Amino acid sequence: MSSEQKFEYDDEKLDIERSSVALEEEENSPIPEVAAIVSNKDDPSIPVMTFRYYVMAVIFSVILSFFNQFFWFRTHPMTISTLVIQLLSYPFGKFLAAVLPSGRLNPGPFSIKEHVLVALTANCAGGTAYAVDITVIQKIWYKEDFGFLANFLLILCTQMLGYGMAGVLRRYLVYPAAMIWPANLVQVALFNTLHKDEDLQPGQWSRFKFFLVATACMFVYQWIPGFLFPVLSSIAWICWIKPDNLVLSQLTGAGGLGIGAISLDWNNIVAFLGSPLIVPWWAQVNIGLGFFLIAWVLVPIAYYTNLWEAKSFPILTSDLFQENGNEYDTMAIMTNNILDETKYAAYGSLRISTFFALTYGIGFAGLSSMMTHTWLYHRHKLVAQWKQSRGHTEDIHHKLMQAYPEVPDWWYLSLFVIMTVVAIITCEIWDYKLPWWGVILAVALSAVFSLPVGLIQAITNQQPGLNIITEYVIGYILPGRPIANVTFKTLGYISMAQAMTFTSDLKLGHYMKVPPRAMFWAQLLGTVIAGLVNLLTANWLLRTRENICTPENTTFSCPSARTFYSASVIWGVIAPDRMFGPTSMYNAINYFFLIGFLLPIPFYYLKKAYPNSFLEFVHIPVLLASTGMMPPAQAYHYTNWLAVGFLFQFFARRYHPEWHLRFTYVMSAAFDSGVAFMVLLSFFIFTMRGKDMVEWWGTRYDLCPLEGKSYYPPTPEPSPIA
Template structure:
């Protein structure tokens, strides 16, 4: 018999690959089979206990509690000037403490509901139970994209979709990706090459917490435990945030350069962090900085900061001083609002029919056409650059990896060790996913037809086809490289040509087309986390669906409460003098709907118009990474691949609504943590960074929630208290104040035309 030299196992393949790469292979013959991906091999255990129960009474209680808190906080910050988040690290820590406590005190009695029996206390709080709680909460702790549609129609079109229609819209946009997830899981979850890098951090975190000896013996500063360290810094940030968020909001918009000449129009336009370009502005509000600056890759952050600095700290001042494209005519340098050429506000509502479609005759009779501010128009150009540059960068720098992973994903006979280990659990039948997808698609068509969203059934089909075509390659790139483009601008563009003059249809098409891909990506990433943690697929499905339902309900409840309490500040009728509440996010969403939907890309971006240049963004974005690739061939020792034009372009268009108050602080934190601590004190960095980031983010988020519920009247007008008036809490009343806004920069009434 002829001796075969073909590799017979995954270990043989791994050895050959390492040898081909010139790396030393030193594997013991008795070493157990493991992943061929080094990072996964280092952090993901290859052990499992199938007897561990995931869906328990503790799961239902804790996932409900934290899902409510997370969805409320995210929805709250949707309407705030300063952004915030609900840290999953806090959920992991707090659910661990509460879960272990419940395991000690709950009785072991069983209860039965409809033939389903469950024990109140099935035993010790285990790692799988812990992980499904985190997965449910991460699914819930967001602001559903459909909230944008509901907010826009309520604030700007004065039409509130009833509760039933609103909830169906939220659930269908969030759940349409489930069916896609089922069809794509074997390509984007099961292969070892589909790493989904962010999950590795979670795997380490869960395993560290449940390794009892290490978790309890590893001490922090002053001998504190992990939990004590977390709560001390979380509590400290909770107290501190009352100053910039309530007592002294000027510290959130510290326009110190503007104070040199606060009533100079040019100084205001360039340096005001509230209404202007925010150059060199500071913020002492942690929600404007964020804990991710402490641990995100340095090269990616520097690319983002480079884009922001070039666009807002260099281009904007030059455009403003030279009055490029009549920038000063619109008074505010950064806003998503539309204007006439003389600088007066353009309200598309004045040109809509009763069904909210554009009345073309009325619009043409107006003579003057709608215009964007220069940097808002450039924002669309930058988004096209980012999309094309992302695809081009991956092709020229990662093509070999992608092709290899693609072949593995569609036909490799050598399964990943973790995929083999998951065979012990019953899989969810593909028919379940297909049936769920059909139901969600039918409900999506129904809600668009019945509730006046202007999107016909065939338009929904086109949105789904677009999502199906682009989800697989985009998610594959994200799983392998950690970055993938979005579909929001592309969906707007396609629908704008397909259904011109229909702004609500454009929002609905964008929401369904974009969210089908985005939600599918989120669910696939969670499935990979479940894959690493050896969580049964059916438990994964239950946790994901449960989080989606709870999050959607409380997103809607909080949205209604905030709109009813803060409507004048959100719809632009009145600017919040305290600088806390804003309708910037829905304004951007509505501005895009006007541009791509009501007016249509044929008008706004015609080749002979003012903004025809935006389409060149596709060409420029495709070429720039190729130039870097050519340079990498000539000077291979230079890490050209770290210059990512997709991230740079994303930074250049990151602030279409202004409020550039956190850039300087974020840059300082990034440089301190990534350039100094990581380089010279790596042990300290690895020990404290992630837990400190989680503590600070969580403390700041809880301050905002506390203020909303108990101070600012979010629940009831009876619970509304004004902060004392002093120099750091300046508020003008009836336009008679000396300064225009909270950053004490700009005149409240000396400039011709005032501020729109």
């Protein structure tokens, strides 16, 4: 193992005896976490794409895509993890194996590979389709509707375009042992927990017993912050000392910078950053350092020195404002959903919060630093892997996968070409205002950045986004067109993100020895089902929920859609030339591109000059991408995520390594499952019947009255344009 790999996977310098994790005395993965979790055995005769698989894949994909799309609209969104489907599909698969007649429909016991394929299909259906946001903002804010067919085709091509790129990426992000994809280890741990017997010492708990107990405990506990006592979700105790103090609210309130704010709600902790139990500690250190420098140092300095008239607006918000602090009425400056220069000149320029502006700047820096970092740290490995990609075997898992025929490259190429053509046809037939060359440019941007993004995600479990650079580019090329802007962004950004999803799933199949061709078709099935169900669910909610995606609807205020809409105005309507150009007050944001490009260079050479120092832990792209989810994420989401991560990924891993390797990933799956069961049950019992918890002080979210406002709103003034 190279020194760089040793840093990435053995940064805690654990000296773990093989016997402590019951490993075989045979060839295994060079990565301790992988060796402890992933089996180095395989039986190619195990059936995979059975009738049982198709039944469960369709049912669970529909269920998962419906609920995740439903919860996406909520003021406090939640994502039901694929881990829940893994749990539910296990007894269901056992049941089908017991009741179906023996033969082709029922070829023996329910196998672990069938189980993996069901989870892979559901995983493709687990995330909400990003293109649904376009449908939402068109209907809610831009008052137009292209119809179901146009919306579905756009969802389909944006969700599947990236899959075509995975054919190239697999050689660099799936085959090498160093590309571990940490989130997959949680799923592998659960599969092994359910399907394999453990060699236990007297008195030692099995992983399955631990999973059941932890799930039950979290299910019971989550009713407290999730329903009975929701104030525990964000305890801004410092702010409560003097709740009418504006500065104290801004610095310590849960709606402000969240200094000292505590969350006892697992759903809140994992809502935006995922589980802290699975992210390597060195990556969490970078995220924490980036968060501290940006949110608690840079932002307060900028705000209290009144940079860009910061005090006229909230300290942390994605809302849009006029110069006087009033809400910005975008429709007052548009004609046929295109910017009207005359109306804009009369109405005035757009203002955003200083934090929101700095978030874009940090995003610029993170993007350029990713390219520099990839070149400095990974160029030699990439060249070597390119030369070895045709016949080299990296580890025992890659060797075992040679028993199965690989997916032909032309399958991936055909999918890529077909989806690109569908995207062009969709944008040309309907009035998305994005020409054919815009589609090709978006796809090209996605292809260029997919490999460096994949290298970061495969190691750190963090994915830098392309949303900022895509909207920046098309904003300059086609200014004043918000729908063209968000369509271009979705094609460029989500194609890359879906390529990462497909590649991550390929790695999971790689670990579990599932035939690659079965994985290919399973992922396409899950994606088509999800796109259809996501769109149907969104349309149903938009029709049936009054004032949806507005502050008046406290249950379905759509925080992600509101941020998406704000971005469409900033980059599409106003456009980057006006917003960040030479004449704009936010012009300095552009220098972050240069800062990010240069920043990894000194750290790279300092690391070479001073090996085995704290510089080994510095990862500039991860550090800069740390606040990429803010807003809609709040500062206290980060602090509590980091606190839990320290407890498990540092303390438990260093001082209780055997327990950590056996149970940490299982605990992550159990906690997610317990929360999901609680939310599902409360939905059926209370939400569907329009019931809620009896109001008392513990159900209030405004114990600190300025929380979430952080400023005194100005007296409304009439708009200059009727």
